Amino acid sequence: MAVATITDLTVRYGKKTAVDGLTVEIPEGCVGLLGPNGAGKTTLLKTLLGFLQPVSGSGEVLGLNVATDGLKLRQKIGLMPEIDCHIPGMNAVTFVAFCGEMAGMPAAQALRRAHETLQYCRLGEARYRDLETYSTGMKQKVKLAQALVHGPKLLFLDEPTNGLDPDGRDEMLNLVRDVSHGKGLNVIVSSHLMPDIERTCDSVVVIRNGKMVRQGTIAELRTLDTVQWTVDLRIPSHEFQARLVEQGARLLSNAGSHYRFEFKLQPGADIGSLMLTTAKHVGAQVRGFEPASRSLEEVFMEAIA
Amino acid sequence: MIEPTLPSVPVSADSPIADLTYRNYDGPLHSRAVRWWTIAVAMFKLHTRPLSFKIVGAIATLPYLFIIALLWLQGQIASAQGGRPSFLVSTGLVDMTVGQKFAIQFYNALGYQLLYLVILTLIAGAGSIASDNRNNALLIYLSKPITKNDYLLGKWMGLFLALFAAAFTPAILLYLYCLVSYYSDGFLRDEPRLLLHVFTCTALAAATLTSIMIGLSAWSKSPRITGAILASLYFAGQAVAFAMWRYSSQGDPGKDVILAHSSIGGAISGLSQGIYGVTVHTLRGSMRRGFRTVDYPPPSGTIMWAMVLGLILVGVVAARIKIRAVEVIS
Amino acid sequence: MIDLQNASRWYGQVIGINDVTCTIGPGLTALLGPNGAGKSTMMKLVTGQLRPTTGKLTVLGEMPFANPKVFRRLGYCPESESSFDDMTGREMVTMLGYMAGIPASVVKGRVTEVIEHVGMTFAADRKIGGYSKGMRQRIKIAQGIIHDPDVLLLDEPLNGLDPVARKEVTAVLHGLAEKGKCVVVSSHILYEVEQMTQNILLMHRGRLMAQGDIYQIRSLIDSHPHRIAITTRDSRRLASLLLEHPFVLSARFDASDDTRLEIETRNPDRFYALFPEIVLEAGLVIDRFYSPDNNLESVFKYLVNE
Numbered sequence: 001m002a003v004a005t006i007t008d009l010t011v012r013y014g015k016k017t018a019v020d021g022l023t024v025e026i027p028e029g030c031v032g033l034l035g036p037n038g039a040g041k042t043t044l045l046k047t048l049l050g051f052l053q054p055v056s057g058s059g060e061v062l063g064l065n066v067a068t069d070g071l072k073l074r075q076k077i078g079l080m081p082e083i084d085c086h087i088p089g090m091n092a093v094t095f096v097a098f099c100g101e102m103a104g105m106p107a108a109q110a111l112r113r114a115h116e117t118l119q120y121c122r123l124g125e126a127r128y129r130d131l132e133t134y135s136t137g138m139k140q141k142v143k144l145a146q147a148l149v150h151g152p153k154l155l156f157l158d159e160p161t162n163g164l165d166p167d168g169r170d171e172m173l174n175l176v177r178d179v180s181h182g183k184g185l186n187v188i189v190s191s192h193l194m195p196d197i198e199r200t201c202d203s204v205v206v207i208r209n210g211k212m213v214r215q216g217t218i219a220e221l222r223t224l225d226t227v228q229w230t231v232d233l234r235i236p237s238h239e240f241q242a243r244l245v246e247q248g249a250r251l252l253s254n255a256g257s258h259y260r261f262e263f264k265l266q267p268g269a270d271i272g273s274l275m276l277t278t279a280k281h282v283g284a285q286v287r288g289f290e291p292a293s294r295s296l297e298e299v300f301m302e303a304i305a
Numbered sequence: 306m307i308e309p310t311l312p313s314v315p316v317s318a319d320s321p322i323a324d325l326t327y328r329n330y331d332g333p334l335h336s337r338a339v340r341w342w343t344i345a346v347a348m349f350k351l352h353t354r355p356l357s358f359k360i361v362g363a364i365a366t367l368p369y370l371f372i373i374a375l376l377w378l379q380g381q382i383a384s385a386q387g388g389r390p391s392f393l394v395s396t397g398l399v400d401m402t403v404g405q406k407f408a409i410q411f412y413n414a415l416g417y418q419l420l421y422l423v424i425l426t427l428i429a430g431a432g433s434i435a436s437d438n439r440n441n442a443l444l445i446y447l448s449k450p451i452t453k454n455d456y457l458l459g460k461w462m463g464l465f466l467a468l469f470a471a472a473f474t475p476a477i478l479l480y481l482y483c484l485v486s487y488y489s490d491g492f493l494r495d496e497p498r499l500l501l502h503v504f505t506c507t508a509l510a511a512a513t514l515t516s517i518m519i520g521l522s523a524w525s526k527s528p529r530i531t532g533a534i535l536a537s538l539y540f541a542g543q544a545v546a547f548a549m550w551r552y553s554s555q556g557d558p559g560k561d562v563i564l565a566h567s568s569i570g571g572a573i574s575g576l577s578q579g580i581y582g583v584t585v586h587t588l589r590g591s592m593r594r595g596f597r598t599v600d601y602p603p604p605s606g607t608i609m610w611a612m613v614l615g616l617i618l619v620g621v622v623a624a625r626i627k628i629r630a631v632e633v634i635s
Numbered sequence: 636m637i638d639l640q641n642a643s644r645w646y647g648q649v650i651g652i653n654d655v656t657c658t659i660g661p662g663l664t665a666l667l668g669p670n671g672a673g674k675s676t677m678m679k680l681v682t683g684q685l686r687p688t689t690g691k692l693t694v695l696g697e698m699p700f701a702n703p704k705v706f707r708r709l710g711y712c713p714e715s716e717s718s719f720d721d722m723t724g725r726e727m728v729t730m731l732g733y734m735a736g737i738p739a740s741v742v743k744g745r746v747t748e749v750i751e752h753v754g755m756t757f758a759a760d761r762k763i764g765g766y767s768k769g770m771r772q773r774i775k776i777a778q779g780i781i782h783d784p785d786v787l788l789l790d791e792p793l794n795g796l797d798p799v800a801r802k803e804v805t806a807v808l809h810g811l812a813e814k815g816k817c818v819v820v821s822s823h824i825l826y827e828v829e830q831m832t833q834n835i836l837l838m839h840r841g842r843l844m845a846q847g848d849i850y851q852i853r854s855l856i857d858s859h860p861h862r863i864a865i866t867t868r869d870s871r872r873l874a875s876l877l878l879e880h881p882f883v884l885s886a887r888f889d890a891s892d893d894t895r896l897e898i899e900t901r902n903p904d905r906f907y908a909l910f911p912e913i914v915l916e917a918g919l920v921i922d923r924f925y926s927p928d929n930n931l932e933s934v935f936k937y938l939v940n941e
Contacts, residue, residue, distance in 0.1 A: 035797070036797040036798075036799050036800070037767040037768055037769055037795075037796075037797050037800065038767050135670065136670060137670075159795075163670075163823075164823075165669040165670055165823060166669075166823075166825055166932055166935055166936065166939075167669075167936075167939075167940070192795070192796065192797045192798060192801070193824065193826060193827075194798065194826075195826045232925070234907065270920045272914075272920060272921035272922065272923075272924075273914065273915060273920065273921070276910075276911040276914055276915055276921075277911075277915060279911065280911055280915070285904075285907050285908060286907065286910075286911065287903075287907055287926065288863075288924055288925035288926060289921075289923065289924065289925070290922075290923035290924070290925055291922075291923060297798050300798050301798060301799070301802075304799065
């Protein structure tokens with residue numbers, strides 16, 4: 001069952017046609033929304049939130065029509081914006097509870113739920129301090145908590161790891177992964193950092209110039225048509241490379257001591273042993289090998305080329 | 306190794322370990338109609354929390370305390386002196402005209418209090434929408450299931466209630482004092498609709514200041530600039546109106562009354578005078594030429610109503626135009 | 636080209652950088668660290684906006700503070716979005732070119748040259764207010780290199796860029812590094828840094844934690860033995876064979892996947908030499924093996940979280 005079905009949607013933003021006859025079905029689970037800056041991702045998200053009226057086409061999100069059911073949509077959607085945003089003069093608890101109340105929750109429920117989501121987002125005692133004193137990481141957590149407080153069915157995350165330390169990024173990505181799997185919540189993540197997308201999302205949608213150019217599960221998109229392996233040596237070795245090529249491999253790329261080969265062997269062939277044997281014969285030390293797949297970044301580049 | 310960092314425990318009702326992972330909210334929801342009220346309540350709390358608001362609010366009660374003192378003093382002197390008018394009456398501080406004996410005090414008090422109300426508006430309101438603009442708070446508000454109108458109404462109401470509370474509380478105390486002390490003097494009998502008038506004038510004053518502040522605030526990203534603009538509109542406006550009136554009327558308070566009231570403060574006070582229905586008696590003249598009492602009836606009600614309602618309308622419309630939902634995601 | 640000797644800087648009681656000694660030479664160096672580590676203090680000190688409270692700091696042999704001689708050979712691309720939104724790209728670069736001391740006779744040509752270098756010719760005459768993030772970053776670099784500085788500092792230049800723009804900006808920076816310039820990039824997104832360079836300067840709480848090549852640093856971190864993840868059908872057999880050797884410290888299995896095995900060793904060299912011998916002799920089929928912590932993220936974690 002699709003979370004959102006968009007058919008031939010066209011949306012104008014100012015003078016620009018930002019979304020141009022877009023047709024895409026966004027599946028359940030965690031979906032990455034990718035695209036170069038200015039591709040129309042943000043306009044699409046605004047339209048799905050019911051802020052922009054499409055010029056033509058239709059969009060259905062969670063069974064609601066984007067052109068007419070703006071308010072009902074926002075009841076079921078939570079947004080974690082990219083840029084810094086907070087309501088001045090409040091601490092985290094007040095802020096998140098207020099957001100809950102604005103979504104219609106009774107005050108007592110909103111307060112209880114605010115604590116619950118702040119706890120889930122790992123914000124401890126700091127929740128009683130004024131938001132203006134928070135570090136970037138804490139602000140991100142609060143943004144996520146306010147998006148979750150009213151129990152939405154769909155979550156939009158815009159650059160969720162923006163400004164976060166590696167530790168904070170880890171925490172945030174774990175949260176996103178956890179909340180999007182098995183909790184009845186669908187998530188759309190918009191980000192430029194492919195590792196973030198790979199870690200949290202099951203599938204991606206690539207948008208370019210207002211149109212959908214690639215869509216699929218990450219696993220599908222990353223599979224290669226041919227058998228490719230990457231191998232790392234201790235130090236670069238021409239002999240190793242030459243020896244492998246002799247045995248039928250084709251060199252695809254080489255950066256220092258990191259190699260990428262294509263093999264035309266039978267499926268099930270023990271390429272690992274082949275490489276270890278070859279290395280032994282030329283006196284090279286292998287430090288790692290694995291079957292290559294397209295990195296998500298490569299998928300992205302190809303899709304928008 | 307892929308280690309789950311969040312506890313994943315078997316979800317069974319009999320498990321001694323509670324499942325504290327994220328769960329959805331499927332509980333009760335209020336109807337959509339009250340969303341603006343939620344915002345209003347939150348804003349009210351926000352506005353009235355700072356110490357500066359409370360202090361200025363306390364100072365704003367002083368005019369009323371002063372009037373209570375005057376009335377009490379008048380009562381003391383009157384009973385001591387018998388029938389002769391006291392110095393309070395002759396200087397015009399206390400007006401014994403039946404039918405407006407008390408109304409005029411409320412009218413005067415509002416006049417004194419307006420300055421403090423403006424200061425309170427600056428303290429509370431400047432931040433209102435301007436700091437939302439600066440902190441991108443609109444992103445949060447408008448991504449919730451509320452409309453722009455909910456937001457605006459909530460903001461307006463929050464500020465209005467804060468100002469109204471600060472203005473009306475001392476007024477109601479004065480009213481109760483008068484009720485208790487002067488009931489036998491014909492307080493209710495002579496001025497039966499006084500409470501309604503007090504309520505209306507205070508509300509109109511608060512509403513006007515709120516609307517102008519909200520209107521200005523929506524167009525700015527800087528609370529300080531907004532405050533400065535409101536302050537200058539109010540005070541400079543008053544000075545300009547006075548200067549124009551002075552020029553045109555050559556200092557005769559009976560002429561060009563409308564012009565004299567052509568500022569924010571002037572309009573509010575002119576309208577209040579009309580609502581209270583009081584005629585101001587002042588002493589004019591000098592020691593040399595002798596004093597005489599001059600009467601100033603309230604200025605034209607229609608025009609005053611038009612000015613005040615106009616100001617309120619302009620403020621609200623200006624805010625409505627400016628609030629754009631679309632910049633929710635950069 | 637940039638040289639610090641026991642340099643410290645503090646603000647009141649708050650420490651900015653603490654007793655830092657390092658030398659940054661030509662090439663592309665990444666300045667890393669969590670928020671509050673002292674990266675921006677370092678930047679400000681090197682660009683001559685601050686003076687060190689104690690210690691010595693020289694750039695190109697001279698103290699940079701309020702020193703026009705250094706400024707002429709130094710380029711700086713700050714993080715903040717400048718308020719030049721009403722100017723066109725060309726106007727902004729021209730203005731800053733003048734400020735950098737380029738004479739009027741050559742500035743126009745130089746501006747065109749440098750705008751082309753960053754690939755912004757197509758938008759040079761549009762207002763900066765309408766630029767995308769990537770375009771802004773590129774025009775910032777243009778103004779930073781217009782006077783052909785020998786040292787270029789960039790504060791979070793890849794922030795918010797999509798992968799295409801990231802590649803383009805990185806290419807420009809690599810080009811400059813190859814010409815022998817000293818390019819210092821401050822960032823906290825490890826993934827992007829890893830793609831750009833192997834040369835890092837890691838700071839934490841004002842102290843310099845590590846400097847140099849990522850992989851060299853990794854190999855020197857004693858307290859965390861090297862982890863090697865191996866996927867094979869015969870994981871248990873492989874484990875028992877490996878555990879016979881004293882430099883293999885532990886073998887761990889993944890509860891959800893019995894083919895995954897993780898080895899810890901303090902002597903990676905000996906391990907990598909031994910591994911093929913065991914595998915080939917026992918005829919085991921290895922599906923993949925790699926070292927999951929031989930990367931920047933692990934280096935960062937190990938050093939910062941100590």
